[in-house]
Amino acid sequence: MQLATLYNNINQQGMSAIRSHQEQLDSNLLNPDKDMRRGLTLTASLPAHVSRNIMFCLQKLAAIEPNQYFYPPADLHITIIDLIAASSDFSLSTFEEEKYKNVVGQIISQVGPIHWQLAGMITSSGALLVKGYYSAELSTLRETLRKELPLHDLLLKERYPTISGHVTVARYTSPIQQADRFLKTLEEFKSINFGQFTASSLDLVVHDWYNHNSQLISKLSLRS
Numbered sequence: 001m002q003l004a005t006l007y008n009n010i011n012q013q014g015m016s017a018i019r020s021h022q023e024q025l026d027s028n029l030l031n032p033d034k035d036m037r038r039g040l041t042l043t044a045s046l047p048a049h050v051s052r053n054i055m056f057c058l059q060k061l062a063a064i065e066p067n068q069y070f071y072p073p074a075d076l077h078i079t080i081i082d083l084i085a086a087s088s089d090f091s092l093s094t095f096e097e098e099k100y101k102n103v104v105g106q107i108i109s110q111v112g113p114i115h116w117q118l119a120g121m122i123t124s125s126g127a128l129l130v131k132g133y134y135s136a137e138l139s140t141l142r143e144t145l146r147k148e149l150p151l152h153d154l155l156l157k158e159r160y161p162t163i164s165g166h167v168t169v170a171r172y173t174s175p176i177q178q179a180d181r182f183l184k185t186l187e188e189f190k191s192i193n194f195g196q197f198t199a200s201s202l203d204l205v206v207h208d209w210y211n212h213n214s215q216l217i218s219k220l221s222l223r224s
Helices: 003-021 047-066 096-107 137-152 177-190
Strands: 038-045 077-089 114-123 127-134 169-170 193-199 201-207 216-223
Touching: 003 096, 003 114, 003 127, 003 177, 047 114, 047 177, 047 193, 077 201, 096 137, 096 201, 096 216, 114 137, 114 177, 127 137, 127 177, 137 201
Parallel strands: none
Antiparallel strands: 038 077, 038 201, 114 127, 114 193, 127 169, 201 216
16 A cells, blocks of 8 residues: 555544544553553654654644643654564563664664655544655565564564554544644644655664653664
């Protein structure tokens, strides 16, 4: 499925859910201290100029729906792949951590830098997303990791095999109170250009569901 089609389908379903008051609410954010879910993930961080552009739009949406959860700038990221999807029973020994770092690092070093364009903000049924478009290197990296990690006896436990390159920027924690105004403002952002950048390194992290409590294991360089 092409990215444009995927994002359009997500947005249509999300807008329909909001209009019919059937948003998917994230109750974990109401008691974050009790959320013990952790996982091992490969992420790409956003440059400052892209984060600033995203936050400008989020501030306008937060003024309409202040009770929702809006990601702070430092938590914004692109998930390259969930190596071990976050769960409450996550555990990783020092030996396993080192093995992931070495094997994933070796694979990444064979793939060139990934070029990104972030353009347009949409809604799913439970979150706000910034659409991400990427160069072929990302697909190559994901497929190589899916093929190679099991050959090294390393667990690959994705939440789902993603093809997208989006940034989750907000989650719904309570019903949308001003649906028409919220969706009208969001519509103004559907084609906005948040910026382009090139990722020359990726972060191997242990983090929570929202990348708020993130422990950097290693910054891994792509092929120069």
